[in-house]
């Protein structure tokens with residue numbers, strides 16, 4: 001087998017394993033696998049890998065850094081016409097809002113009113129330019145341990161931010177995103193995520209998405225109601241180390 005084929009085989013194997021884990025986790029939780037989207041996180045990996053994953057049937061991808069992401073999306077779209085979608089899952093600075101609004105289906109990492117305003121302006125402009133047709137979906141990132149220095153807002157601050165998003169014409173509030181802190185059991189954090197979400201749904205019943213779970217904790221996340229797992233390493237392998 002050549003390098004091309006062996007990389008495709010490696011990705012197919014990773015995908016198969018993750019799909020199996022999802023099936024088992026859904027079945028244990030009494031949920032249908034259709035309820036949980038698998039977002040394949042391709043950050044740090046080349047456009048060629050995204051193309052291979054499209055050829056293997058995947059359509060939903062997560063990226064975390066500009067301008068790497070925008071360039072990769074453009075390259076993939078030039079090579080494949082399948083309707084693949086790309087979400088922005090990483091921390092986002094306001095000065096990147098414009099480019100992200102050009103390619104993202106959804107931003108998972110919304111954590112301030114100022115970023116919401118920048119994304120709204122950018123999504124409206126992208127719509128006027130014919131670059132996008134739908135509103136930009138957003139998830140509010142909630143900080144499960146209240147340490148917002150690593151992104152996200154404290155649970156108590158969710159409501160004002162949600163109100164702000166609701167008043168932004170070019171944005172559509174879809175739900176919440178969280179990352180389990182490294183300290184402590186994933187079980188504890190996903191339980192916390194489910195509690196915060198239940199509370200949030202009372203005032204925002206349409207915001208049903210819960211983006212939670214990565215390579216290490218997707219099974220626990222599914223048990224606690226995740227509707228979208230973001231999985232990189234378990235499918236693509238270890239990311240190359242990049243110095244800061």
Ligand SMILES: *Cc1c(COP(=O)(O)O)cnc(C)c1O
Pocket residue numbers: 041043064089090179214215216230231232233234
């Ligand atoms: C990189 C990243 C992931 C994927 O993590 P893995 O452990 O490689 O599956 C998920 N979510 C976010 C926000 C990320 O930045």
